[in-house]
Every structure is written in C-alpha cells, then in structure tokens.
Amino acid sequence: MFESILIANRGEIACRVISTAKELGIETIAVYHHVDRMAPHVKAADRSVELFGDTPTAAYLDIEQIIKVANKTKAQCLHPGYGFLSENAAFAEAVEKNNIVFVGPQPEVIKLMGDKIISREFARKAGIPIAPSVTQTDDLSNFLKEAEKIGFPLLIKASAGGGGKGMSIVREATTLEEQAKIAMSEAERYFADSRIYAELYVENPRHIEVQILGDGQGNIVHAYERECSIQRRFQKVIEESPAPALSVELRDQICTAAVDLASKAKYLNAGTVEFILSPDGSFYFLEMNTRLQVEHPVTEMVCSLDLVKAQLHIAASKTLPYKQSEIKQSGHAIECRICCEEPHNDFRPATGDIKILSVPVANDIRFDSGIVQGQTISAAFDSMIGKLICFGEDRDAAIKNAIGALNDLVILGVSSNIDYLGQILKATDFKEMIIDTGFLEKNKATLLLEPLSEKDSSTVATIAALSLRDFKALALETPEPYASIGAWRNL
C-alpha cells in the first residue's frame, strides 16, 4: 500500500478520501486555496499546501502547480476526487509522467470516454445498446427514409451543434420533412454546417448507472446499480440503490452491459456507466464517468464496501479487491444532496455563514460533508456542501429514515434545500416509485412548502421572539403578580 497520498480536491470529497486513507495508515496531503485555509479538509489532512490562483477555482485546476506540490511533498499517489481535474486526461498523464500513481483510469481511457461521439461509437462496437440514430450525409430523402425507420418520437439535432440550437422533437411522420428542413436551416445559421442528425427520443426516461471496478486487464466487477432520475437541470438531487421497480432480469442486463463496456476498454479503477432506461424496458448507453461519483455512498451502504479503499487497492496492486460473488446488495440506501440554494427563489445559489450546524448521528445515517459551524459559504465553489445518506431494510424504511434525518439536520445562517428534499421524499409519486427524469418538473406544485397560515405565522414569530435576549429579559423583569418563573426553566 502507499505511504502517502495527495488529494487534489476540496470539500466533502477531499474529507471522504482523507478518512479512508487515514484508516489505511497513509499520510494525507491536502491542497487548498486561501479561502479554504480553515476548511475541514485542510484540518483533517496530516499536511497541507496552499495553492495560488487568480480565482479559488483556478487554483484547484492548476495542473502544473499541483504536480509541483505532489513532487515536493513526495506523494506516492494522487486522488483527484470528482469535478475539477478528475476527468482531465492531460492531468492524469502529467501525474503518471512524474512517477506518481494516479488513482483513476488510464489517461487514454479518460480521453476515450470524455468524447461523447467517440465513446458512443466505442459502445456500439462493443455491442452495448445505444439509442438508434441516423446522420444526414448528403441526400435528405435518404435521411428521411432512414429516420422514419427508427420510429417516433425522434429528436433532430444539428450534427455540429449543442445547447438546444437546431434541436426539435418530431412526433409524427407527416411533419418530419418540414421539421428536418427547419433544423437544417437553423444548423446552417448557427453553426455554418447544415448537417443534421436524428435519434430515438426516449420519453419519460429513467437514469440508471452501474458502479464498476476494473484491473486494467479487462477484468471487471460491478457493485450493482444506482437510480439517479431525480434531477433538476441535469443535476442529480436524490440517488438511491437499488433502483426501485426494476426487474432482476433487467437489472442483470444493465449491469452486464456496463461490465462488457468497461472490459472492452480494459478499464482501470472505479468508474460508472450511465444508461437511459425507457418505460418500455429498453435501455441505452449514455456515457461513462471515469472517476468516483458524488453518489458512491449509496453503493457503499447496500454493498457494505468502501469504494475509496477499493480504488487505493487497485491503484497500488493493479488487482481487484473483490470477486463478483463477494459483492452482495442488501437493504436500501438513499442519498440527498444538501445544497446552499433558495428553492423558493428558482434555486438561486445562497451564500452566508453557517451559524448553527447540527447533524443527526446514527448507525444507519451518514453525513458526508466538508463544512463546520462558523464556516462561510462563498460563491466561489459549487453549492453542494454535503450529502445525507440513509439506510433502511427496504425502500420504505430508507425513505422514513431519510425524512427523519432531514428533519434533524440543522443548518442555519445560509439557505439550503433541506426542506425541499424532505418534500420530495414525502411526495406520493416518489413513494409509489413513479419516477423519471421529469419528476421534479411534474411534481413542482406539490414540492414547494405550503404558505403559512395566520396561526402558524404567529407561532413562528413567537418562537423567534423567545430567542431574543430582550424578550426574555422583559418577561423576567415583569413585576409580580406576573412573574415568569412558571414558563422559563433552566435559565
């Protein structure tokens, strides 16, 4: 095993990696920008080195500087966490060039999976289902014929494009030609390239992903699936494992597809293969994430394993720590992403000081965070400050546990989505497993908290008054016969 590790990240994931590394007796080296000098990941690490940059984010993205620190501190390996440089092939390459072990896949695999079109083609060749599609070359009539064969609804996109420009959904054959022509002219206008592309549009899809581990030789094990359909603007909000209402056969097919893809890529270390699941049971490769995922703890809970430990084992020995038969899924886990934002204000990111932090503690509750009481949440980084992961014997028990844990999680001083997450877990559709990526939009009306009644407002204001020293003093000073001994105790 390694003697030292540099964690090229911050926040909860840096704390997460440090915790396992310490357990394994590995010396931990943190890096930080000035704004993070008091942050928990800096305090948790054995050593820490300051990074400099024009902005805090730029510091954590500075490959040259991080490599320099790793060399200077003689780090034997480097864990990139998620985000920042975690899926940057040039970074992985630079790390290895300096004889430091990169805790992640090979640079060429990062590059391969990082390109949507190339990775999709790779998946197709590996026999992994991808959404049927057709690209227009020259002849429009040929394109229309092929597109019609795929069936409807179809999504038409500009070949060169992105960001929704030149994109439209075609629901019936009669409008296909007309919409294709509109898409072509838009594509020409925006990208100076009129070629278009059509693929099967999956309505009400679910997002299912599979955790895999590889040894770099083509041997792959999976740690089952995660359901990640509760999303807002393509950002996951709640994840769970196992995926609800998924037949054993379908789950096996999806996990097998993930293993096949990773095996073909001779994938090294931990990775995640993401799929789109259609309501009719067909599923398609979406992309592969070549790093540890934010939502990895739900897998750790139901499979009773430590994925960071597995990553370090693989990085050190290039062998897998488990046989497939040793990985068993039992119980149910749900993760809620805690973000500083204002759900009532179109989820605007919120900043401020964490005046009060109180976290529920129990065997079946895990709070992964990079925050402490008194910390300032600035606009410099992502709004996600932690994750609450709750276990239950079954899904209902996990939901109940998570609702209770959210109730008991206190973060005051900066707005958060804690109460909104509670509303999601209490929603009838969530309980009844009516879930797809449109869930939050469809249930929008029921997810916002009801406005307070007059009586409730009075209760809230009275409670606020009771927190005031002046109010308490007034009550205590009030002369007999109205003395307040009756109401206040333990002063």
Place this chain on the structure above:
Amino acid sequence: MARSFNFSLDEKPINVSLIKCNPVLEVLANELTVNVSSVDQVSSNCFTLIIDDKKKTVWWARDDDAIYVRFDGRTHTLSYRDAISASQQAGVSDNVIKADMPGIVVKTNCNEGDSVKLGDVLIVIESMKMQISIVSPRDGVIKEVNIAANATFEKNAELISLEEKE
C-alpha cells in the same frame, strides 16, 4: 403599554407582544394569542418548549437583522430589528430623530409636551415591508412631532425632536 417586537416573515409584518407571564406566557402575535410554557434551554441555540399544548424542539440563529428558526422540520427566516438598534440606525443627532431610510408612518405614540423615557416607543414606521419601532434614545420631553400616521417620509427626514426635561 406593552413593548412590541416587530418581525417580518415572508414579507409580512408580525408584531409580537408579551401580555402575561404567569402561569404561562401569553403572547399576542398579530392579534392571535399564543401560549407558551416549559421553555427549556438544551444548548445555547436550541430550546424545547410547549407552545399551544404542543411540544417542540427549536433551533435558532441570528445574523444581524435575520433570525433563523427551525422546528418541525422546517426552517423560517424572519427579519427583526431590535428597537434600540433601530432607533440608533434611525440616526439620533442631538435632539432630532431622523429616518435612515424612506418609509411610511404606521402610528405615532406621542404628542408634543409628553414626557418620555429611554426605550419608549415613539412611533412605528414601515420600511422595506418591515415594521420598525422608533424608541426614545433617552429620557426627555417631546418638542415636536413632524409627521402624522400614514405620512410618507424620505431618508434623513426629521421625524421627532426632543428636549431636556425642565
């Protein structure tokens, strides 16, 4: 006159005053009576209480004008300005109480010639959807009340002037 505590919740003003302290606290919040008993301090920012016969655990925090309270799995954010700091911020220069922001007068509690004590509520104003009590910065006599209920005023307007007690 009971001293009132003025909050703003969801952009609506709420006025809280203490009516009675024994055997339970009786509070009037926007004309509704709320009964409180068994207030137990759990930690510096956490207490339990029985409010209208329901036991609750309350967490709270204060950040300048903002008060955060959390109970029953829901966090509420209120604005509050305590009377003293409000009057200080209203700008007390010598014997003149000025407005530090534009607003409207909700009510006046004093007339020319009245003797007032430190902390007495002289007028209640509303500004930025928040009701603020302007209290007397010291003992004295009201020399002049320059505004009446429902009148609007601009920043730095002279609201009330005081003079020494004879």
